Amino acid sequence: MFCFALFSLLFKSVFCISNLNDSSLEQIYIFTNHQRGSDVEIISKILCSKFQNSCPFFDQYGAITDLDLENLRLLGQFLNTSYDLKLPAQKYSGIRIYHPKTDNFNLSSYTIFSPMYGFKPRKLKESLNFKNLVFPISTLEFRVLDCYLSIKLESENYLRLNLKKQDFLHNVSLESGQTISDYLNFSMISNQILNKKYFNKTIPSWAEKNQEEILSGQIYYFKFFFGDRNIAKILSGNIFEHMIKRLRDFRAETVVYLTNDAILCSLLTGIEETCNFKPEIGSSLIFEVRKSARKRFVRVLYLNVTNNYEIQSNEIEFRNCGKSCSLRDFLQSIDKINGFDPEFEFMIIKKPTSIMLYG
Numbered sequence: 001m002f003c004f005a006l007f008s009l010l011f012k013s014v015f016c017i018s019n020l021n022d023s024s025l026e027q028i029y030i031f032t033n034h035q036r037g038s039d040v041e042i043i044s045k046i047l048c049s050k051f052q053n054s055c056p057f058f059d060q061y062g063a064i065t066d067l068d069l070e071n072l073r074l075l076g077q078f079l080n081t082s083y084d085l086k087l088p089a090q091k092y093s094g095i096r097i098y099h100p101k102t103d104n105f106n107l108s109s110y111t112i113f114s115p116m117y118g119f120k121p122r123k124l125k126e127s128l129n130f131k132n133l134v135f136p137i138s139t140l141e142f143r144v145l146d147c148y149l150s151i152k153l154e155s156e157n158y159l160r161l162n163l164k165k166q167d168f169l170h171n172v173s174l175e176s177g178q179t180i181s182d183y184l185n186f187s188m189i190s191n192q193i194l195n196k197k198y199f200n201k202t203i204p205s206w207a208e209k210n211q212e213e214i215l216s217g218q219i220y221y222f223k224f225f226f227g228d229r230n231i232a233k234i235l236s237g238n239i240f241e242h243m244i245k246r247l248r249d250f251r252a253e254t255v256v257y258l259t260n261d262a263i264l265c266s267l268l269t270g271i272e273e274t275c276n277f278k279p280e281i282g283s284s285l286i287f288e289v290r291k292s293a294r295k296r297f298v299r300v301l302y303l304n305v306t307n308n309y310e311i312q313s314n315e316i317e318f319r320n321c322g323k324s325c326s327l328r329d330f331l332q333s334i335d336k337i338n339g340f341d342p343e344f345e346f347m348i349i350k351k352p353t354s355i356m357l358y359g
Contacts, residue, residue: 025083027289029243031257032075033264033279034108036195040262042137043225046146051185064104071282071305072111078303078311080115098133099258105130108258135238145234153184168213175206184224190217222265223276232266239263240270247289248331268302273316280305289327296327
């Protein structure tokens, strides 16, 4: 079920130009962060049950801000320039856009693709085909994730970190009036506070006084959850497999998956690219399938939107495959691995009682 490509990747900040000029783009799949979703409901529920004290939840799916729209415009300009208005969809059946159940997908999509269609609303509406796509977390996945998080919280590395942070957590508890004795609980609160701050919500005075620690807490939150390959497979394995299935069909198409920062980070982790940061709105993971006279090959890019409203385009290089990986080698590398890491399965087997509590 959770079939992921486990090939090592390296970032390259310069485009691979060789053999692109003499190739045609047949398929392109774009995973775009169009909203903040790191306050994942399933994770919040599990952590609330574990800590049982302060467990705030912030609805991060608010209205798209002007800053978000600026980032999405940057993405649209990049796509328009990079692909020279020659996306496969324009020659075939339009751009297919898969989106979660949110109110922002229309605005996000129109903002991204307006430059490609000359800012003509009617042409844009005719060319974008929307479809809701949701992969609910199953009961078994919830049980496994709960068990795995318990194991991670009992690991030697985490216990050592938590012990080191006790003096700070004690002071924060006094300042905030909450009982925060666990650093992961603090990191979850930090992420939610920074989400609130982005939407110009009032944040507590104790957080203003501890901004550096709050930022560090959010980074740790992303690293702990979305930088973990086993958790990444639970959160984003299905949407990745959905893309691979379409890719195998060899249909000429342009497909956009509107996701959030948690899913995008999980996708990067799933293909063994480090993600211990919070992706900005507009940041995207792109899979191109190109055809030259000899073969089809896959090119993968990560577009990182910076705080300075710039796009850094990084080409991802596959180990033992070169900058342009043949489609055959790409699919074979995916087929070699199925399921979770052996170490993950072993840990779950060692601790069956946590899973059985939900029976």
